[in-house]
Amino acid sequence: MVETVTIGVNVINREEFTEQIDVRFVKETNDIEEYKYYNLENEYLSKRDITISLDKEKSQVFNVDIEFSENIVDSAEEIRLEFTKSYNDKLYKLQSQDEEEDIEEVDNEIKPYDPTLIRVDQKLFTIESTVEKIMKKSIDLNPEFQRKFVWTDITRKSRLIESVMLRIPLPVFYLSEDEDGIYHVLDGLQRLSVLNSYLNNGFRLKNLEYLEEECGGKFFQPLSEDEDERKAEYEKNPNKYLPQKYVRRINDTMLNFNVVDSRTPDQAKYDIFRRINTGGKPLNRQEMRNAMATPHTRQLLKSLSDLEIFKKATAYSVKDTRFADQELILRFIGFYLIDNEYKHSVQYKGAMANFLDQVIENLNKYYSNREKFQNDIFQAFKRSMENSYELFGDKGFKRTTVINKALFLSVSRNAYRYELINDYNAEQNVELRDLFFNYNYELNDDNNTFWIGKVEKLELKSRTIDDSLSTGTNEILKIESAYTIMAEILEVLINESN
Template sequence: MKTEGTQTAPNVVEDVFDGQATGVEVEDAGETHLVIQKPWNPEQIRVSTSAFSLRNILDLIDEESLELAPDFQRGQVWRASQKSLLVESLLLQIPLPAFYFAEDSDGSFRVVDGLQRLSTLHDFVRGGEKSFALTRLDHLKDLEGHRFADLPVPFKRRIYNTQLTVNVIDPSTPREVTYEIFKRINTGGTPLNAQEIRHCMSRPRSRDILKRMTHTHAFDMATGGRLKDHIRMNDREMALRFAAFWLHGLEAYHERPVMESFLMAATEMLDDPNRVPDEQVEALERAFERAMTNAHLVFEEHAFRKWPLGALGRSPINRALFETWSIALADYETADLARRREEIVHSARRRMSRDFEYLDAITSSTADRRRVDYRFTAAAQDAGAGR
């Protein structure tokens, strides 16, 4: 360990969303764009523009040919008045901005841009008893309080016949480019973060795996209950980071040292039962639960948080600490860790107090290959303290 005097941990900044603290430290990954590994042939990148009637799109949703990325937390943030104004726009025949769909090889579609708008319209038209009532309309005041079933037939027909412009990304488009398109055209008041984009691009298998991993008592204990069903999907991202390093190993990151690309590759693996069969998924989930149990045993309420010597209070969860310490603790027996707990905690806290290089590795440019290496090595050494 490099010791150059004693310092406290650098300033810890907690991420805030919609005015509320998220419980997770802001991360400076040191990268802003996914690196596309090879030049692509522009002729292979096809985005076609089509017109769909709203009735056609709602039918696609109902028959599960168009996926609205279920379990997407931010999909429910619109107020009733916002939803009503969207419906009023259709009734007034005001064109909506274009939508983006990504087409899969089996002919099904996923929403790339326009998820909230389509979810709102589907809830209103096909929600049945759960359909919301129109409120605070600007122009069609006589329709306030009406659900879809209450509308006069001409208005129902107008909604169904509304033509929506949809840009469809062809399945032959390279995945990295689709991801980049997703990032560029993502609209709305608050852009999606990287994990939210991965969630929308992924298939149900990986989403179900990550949800199971983060819906355990062990995970709640290790994270202090702050991450369950996290509004920015930080819970799923941290589970995915564990899965990526557990499946690939640190060596694979050396070959592709861009965190966004590394995590997207892990998502694709989890979606493919031929690459990660069910038995391996079960082993992954057991290892993750064991890691969470061990992390809480050793660090208690300070698990995955900066905790230098002399620190008061509790810091927010740090992603870099989560990925390294979860991997470091996954293979240890509980009895062994319980016996060495004091030595492990002292070694880790001393490092957070005196090792400047380690503090850099968990604070800034955290996706840098050398810093990833350093913090994984450090966590492994500290986890072995007292043996």
């Protein structure tokens, strides 16, 4: 089998100008499953494509979003790695049989707010006062988010600082103010993180374009709060720190902020976020939610995603790099609130992306800072994962080789309700469950007849849950059908073992 793949990569030419070109590779599989990579040709294309040639008569073409570990990928080995990662990501999505959250889902739903209520104010802060606000946590830089997405290229960080020293204006920043007066960064997180890091001597300037001779290799300034001590340290090591004229220039530079007022409807905030989210690496929906979440909400989701039993039950296959694990968990929380009739649960209307946006907002406002709720949801989710693993091993949420989100939701919503006391044959349970999904009266064998007499309207329910887990999985009726039928499946499997 030969798989032809075209990916977009960034290269840097001899004049140090960055450009995007498309490099076409072939991945060739032989009989012993060894892969060979080689470059076919370089050519400029209008878009980045990936083509998997399955055979002469069948092929699939779909867009690729390359995730760069650095800003520039220019070596053959890095290109091969990016190709492999992109191929595997797309293969995962194709096999998962689960609908992607996309903008169409949002646009098809009537907006639940009056656009005239949107309030965005312009504010100017100096860099010095901005960093002071970050230090006092009145501007929330979201440490978890930073660790995953902040710039790592020292040259890029240094040249941002150089732009400030050269008096080149920085693009506008967007903040969202919450009811406690805390600013959450909607756009500009990486730039603010770099400014904060440099003013706290987090790195030395390197590879400057114009000021290397004067400022290269230098920290910002001594960090002592006492002015005399700071002056003495500077005079003792003048070559270690920036000349004072650049320190003053950086401190006094005004940054332009557009601040979304706390009275702006929650869904309007997400609309604004999506419209301004046009950077080099656009955020997915769960990354946006994470950026909008309060520290309490982020900590709650992180504590659940860090559970070892969650990782075991999902076969360590759900990535945390773009918060895919927390998106799964947020689905569980949203429907847990519904199933247990919480006052501030969110009605599900068939648009999963909007639903999860609203669940995050309600966690922010009502639940994530309440100790009892934190304990209740933690214990429920933990027990759900434990029971799923006890019953099905690491295949509780899989129909093929990958996690099926619809199956995860239908199992997890039910599994926490049981106190399991016996040992279970997970392999046999998976086989029986899958036979239910694909039940056929015409097959007259022992396994196939297991379900007869145990579930009413067996063939209809088999077809219904199979369809609910395969296509249109976010439809209201299909989510509820999968939930109720899965409850019957679990009851039978648990009772048979008892």
